[in-house]
Amino acid sequence: MILLQVVVGGLLLGAVYALFSSGLTLIWGMMNVVNFAHGDFVMLAMYVAFLGYTVLGLGPAWFIPLAAAVMFLFGLLVYFALIRHVSRGPMLAQILSTFGLALLLRYSAFWVFSANFVTLPDTLVGGNFAIGGLRLQASRLVAGATALLLTIGLDLLLTRTALGGRLLAVAEDRAAAQLVGIRPDRMQALAWGIGAASTGIAGGLIALFFYISPTVGESLALIAFVTVCLGGFGSVPGALLAGLAIGVIESLSAYLIGPVYQDVVVYALFVLVLWVRPQGLLGRA
């Protein structure tokens, strides 16, 4: 029974991983740039949510959309101020730019918020559910369900709408998209906006049940990399599946081996994926 509890907890957490990893995979698929600051985007969103609660007195129904909106704009800013200028340049510049951004964000947060952990009161989305003997925290349940729905929503946006079609057209062939009247620059900016907004919502959701600290983004970034690699480059359904799997694996290893080694298991899984199935679960060969 405890094992089932651990698995369900892992699935709920995994849905949140899937949500922000979808943002990473979208950007990567669109323009072959990896955002090494992706985990720190989530960290930033967590602080936005925290400030929304403590300074503005907002509830979760407001501070999560606020975090999404702030991160959307931040994504656009990063695209126009930085990525646009390096995306066609040497790979060194691409990697250094987002990696430098990651350090800047992470340690500026240190400077501003100090290294201390902060948390939102756990009564915000309070209570526990008991479903057939499973005891689940309401906050985790809300976070997992919301993230799951939004990840599916993002996939539908990409595959079922005209806007999604234009985004994917740019991902497929930039020059050809331009010929049929799509502006690649706008679409890429939008991908950064959407990708960052996904970290905004995910950050807001994680803040409901997890502590907030400047370095929390470091392990989240690695989780996003593993998720994207396991799910397959550019695939949102792949990220969903992989996110859920990683949530479960992480929870199980924390329970069975000890919480210190949960990250180790995830990183080892990453190296294993690279060796055994680099194209990911749903990726094209």
Add this chain to the structure above:
Amino acid sequence: MSRRFTALVVVAVLLAAPLLLGNAFLQRVAALVMLAAISASAWNLIGGYAGQVSIGHAVFFGAGAYSALLVYKLTDWPPIAGAPVGVAVSLLLACVIGLPTFRLRGHYFSMATIAVAELIRIVVSNWQFVGAAVGLMGPAVPRSLADLSFLSPLPYFYLFAAVLAVLLFLTWQMQRSRMGFYLGAIRAGERAALSLGVPVLRYKLLALLLSAGFTALAGSLYAVMVGFVDAESALGILISVQMVIIAALGGAGTLFGPLLGAAILIPLQETTNALFGGGGTGLTYIVYGAIILLIARFRPGGLLELLHWRRRRVA
């Protein structure tokens, strides 16, 4: 001819400078510049010349540093005897990272380097055998010259300068040879390189092995000088970041770029640390982040590009 003369003068001044400084703090900084230049020049082989950006080189540095003090702890041999062990471990790790990712395109290699570096860091900081959170110590009192334990920073400066000279000479030879041309081609475009018969995978791996080996050597030298390692000081992300930033600041893929970068960054960092103490670490990272970002955005060629318009002339 005059260029060669200038170079000789520069080298002579650099070598004599610490003697003239006579100040232990400055001499120590000079030794640290040499050490940082070794590891950044080693990083430069794969990150600069081959254009495969590693952001987890601390794993090789740490392998060298830990091996030195672990060999001392287990056998009582001088720490430097652990250097070959460190190099061997590094080569193995390089294969684990490089073999799968060099077949894939783009960023997989970079991501794998961070993942492996973090993995090893967490394991080491929880593993009693290698000192876990406490770390490992070198000999408290030097027993013989082989312990390479000196009070003055000067012997370290000359030791590191000699190793750096060997590394730069090898790099220079490499740069002028087929390998140098092939790495440049790989960095510029793998598809075109393959079409000219360049065995891309083999050369990337070769560059990574060379790079990992020398980085491990730098780690061993560090452990010999400091006489202490723990997970943060030998495997922390700051170590990886420093190699990247020093090489990129001076000029990635240039012979003297890393040395120039080290000569600028290390004195800066040591001064901030001396002024702010441990509290300066956070600030160091912010400044590093900003420097990396600005280099990437405005001057991906690094500072040396400002001095020579033509990056290199070897043909």
Add this chain to the structure above:
Amino acid sequence: MSPEPLLEATGIGKAFGAFRAVDDAGLAVREGEIVGLIGPNGAGKSTFFNCLAGDAQPTAGRIVFAGKDVTRAPADAHARAGIARSFQVPVTFEDMTVLENVMVGAFLRQSHRNDARARAREMLEATGLTRLADTRAGSLGTPGRKRLEIARALATEPRLLLLDEALAGLTPTEVQEAIGLVRSIHARGITLIIVEHIMEVILSLAERAVVFNQGRVIAEGPPRAVVDDPAVIEAYLGRSMRRRTAPP
């Protein structure tokens, strides 16, 4: 002329998912020939070409070069076997000089720097690039880059050179110069396969033309005869004719 073809590709297929870009295409080239591949856009000739160069792996069929099966071999092995190529959109090593670019090619057969440089200089001479030897490749215009790609490919000392629209985007004068260059390469004893849009080039250079349409070879023969073939005319004009005659 040897009885065995230098290059023989049989039953080549290349599928991307459900889409078959090349389907059961074949080609045999004798030593010393110049063969032109033509066809409308999207006919699969570039994909076929990439299979020959080892840049793409065919999903069906067999490619034999100089008696050796190279079907599954990667691009670098093709180069070592003696197949060199140019790219439709030139990919030069921008930060290197023109000479250094060509030296990368020359290093395939020369292990010493001085030999590679001598070989590279020879190739620059042959392609008329000597004057630009110390220019950064990134600062060349399109004609210069195309020439550089050819010089670089020649430096690998190939037996077969694959040119992918090496003359596209050139002015008429430049086209004439390039035709002269291709002739001089042929005179060195190198076999050539050229993909080209400009019919004039095929007519004046190729001894044999192979026409692709919808992933298949639909005609083959002397260029003059091929362009008069009704199936070829249909392939080139068919779609636009149909569109024009289709009811609104």
